[in-house]
Amino acid sequence: MARAALEPAVDQAALLEFLLRIGDNALILGHRVSEWCGHAPALEEDIALANTALDLIGQTQLWLGLAGEVEGKGRSADDLAYLRDGYDFRNILLVERPNGDFGKTLMRQFLFDAWHYLLLKALKGSTETRIAEIAEKAFKEVSYHLDRSRDLVIRLGDGTAESHSRMQAALDDLWPYTGEMFAADAVDAALAEAGVIAEPQSLKPGWDEIVTEAFTEGTLKKPADGYMHKGGRRGVHTEHLGFILSEMQFLQRAYPGATW
Amino acid sequence: MDPALRPSIDEVWHWLAEVPDPEIPVISLTDLGIIRDVAWREDTLVVTVTPTYSGCPATTIINLDIETALAEKGLSKVKLERQLSPAWTTDWISAEGREKLRDYGIAPPIDGTAADGVLMKRIDRLSGRSNLTIACPRCGSANTEKISQFGSTPCKASYRCTDCLEPFDYFKCI
Numbered sequence: 126m127a128r129a130a131l132e133p134a135v136d137q138a139a140l141l142e143f144l145l146r147i148g149d150n151a152l153i154l155g156h157r158v159s160e161w162c163g164h165a166p167a168l169e170e171d172i173a174l175a176n177t178a179l180d181l182i183g184q185t186q187l188w189l190g191l192a193g194e195v196e197g198k199g200r201s202a203d204d205l206a207y208l209r210d211g212y213d214f215r216n217i218l219l220v221e222r223p224n225g226d227f228g229k230t231l232m233r234q235f236l237f238d239a240w241h242y243l244l245l246k247a248l249k250g251s252t253e254t255r256i257a258e259i260a261e262k263a264f265k266e267v268s269y270h271l272d273r274s275r276d277l278v279i280r281l282g283d284g285t286a287e288s289h290s291r292m293q294a295a296l297d298d299l300w301p302y303t304g305e306m307f308a309a310d311a312v313d314a315a316l317a318e319a320g321v322i323a324e325p326q327s328l329k330p331g332w333d334e335i336v337t338e339a340f341t342e343g344t345l346k347k348p349a350d351g352y353m354h355k356g357g358r359r360g361v362h363t364e365h366l367g368f369i370l371s372e373m374q375f376l377q378r379a380y381p382g383a384t385w
Numbered sequence: 386m387d388p389a390l391r392p393s394i395d396e397v398w399h400w401l402a403e404v405p406d407p408e409i410p411v412i413s414l415t416d417l418g419i420i421r422d423v424a425w426r427e428d429t430l431v432v433t434v435t436p437t438y439s440g441c442p443a444t445t446i447i448n449l450d451i452e453t454a455l456a457e458k459g460l461s462k463v464k465l466e467r468q469l470s471p472a473w474t475t476d477w478i479s480a481e482g483r484e485k486l487r488d489y490g491i492a493p494p495i496d497g498t499a500a501d502g503v504l505m506k507r508i509d510r511l512s513g514r515s516n517l518t519i520a521c522p523r524c525g526s527a528n529t530e531k532i533s534q535f536g537s538t539p540c541k542a543s544y545r546c547t548d549c550l551e552p553f554d555y556f557k558c559i
Binding site for chain 2: 169170172173176177179180181182183184186187242246257258259261262263265266268269271272273275276279338339342
């Protein structure tokens, strides 16, 4: 039998890179959101934030679990989460932004959810079955995340003078981190070519529509597209990631292999 | 296990129907619809389970409970396999399971009403009105309002009855 016929058509290194990117986005945002546990302004919001974080961490286990499988070095999702250093993380910079106030956390969530929703929707049609299956599962959960973050961005934007000014400040502050969601490199090109993912840029019109509609209703002014920060997808992070990792990875670093 | 001594697949399903959900113990794993298949693979019993929510902490407990229940019936070679697709949906909760939920104080899901990412009408959102009529599991009144789309576990939303004033959980659609 010809050996070539047995080899996977998709570039496995590119596939691994993509899985780390999507898995690290869920992991880092999940960790950030979980920092709110016990601190949110209302009990219902505390619960909603914790549930959102839980969904994201669950999705991380699926994505990083598959990443470990594709990598083929016997690393589990836990190994990848707890034992990699900052420059090995592939999340976009937006998700490592500090929580700030409740409004800023929600604005970050909304900007991410609108994109995450469209990304997963497209991935449900991936030619890589294992990716399509995870996307199908995660999409259902993320639809609820988008419902909530969008509703609150509109309510707080079109709320009191105080809530409005905080939401506008959050939007202005986070906007320069949105460009990275639609950036593409050789990894994206190879996978899009093979039908594994959609071209990142193809998600932009749908995202623009969702966020513009919410900003208009929430009386928020959409910032002009200017300089966009990038780097997370290739391992170049802001200083904030290091603080997240030092907290998240402490136990496994100090007590390697600890279980409970 | 000696093939002659093996329990039938039907029998195994009956046993699994007695294993309670760890978080909502009035319903069983089969009521919840998460057991997707039971089959013999040579001398090993393979039970295929699908998770409810990706991050549901009950998943590992559920797996442990299945193994324990089957071990008590004398089955030592049991393998649990995870199946992600088709993704679990509340539509799979049995009719009996729905009644048990209601009796327990949790309003059962109304099929076909899962979040789809489409923005609801402004008037409905601002009034807190839901596009669903969810009857209060305590007094049966249809005058209920949503407090939050999220609740005490990933699978629930928080509601309140405006007649008897009882807050209650709604098993939301997914």
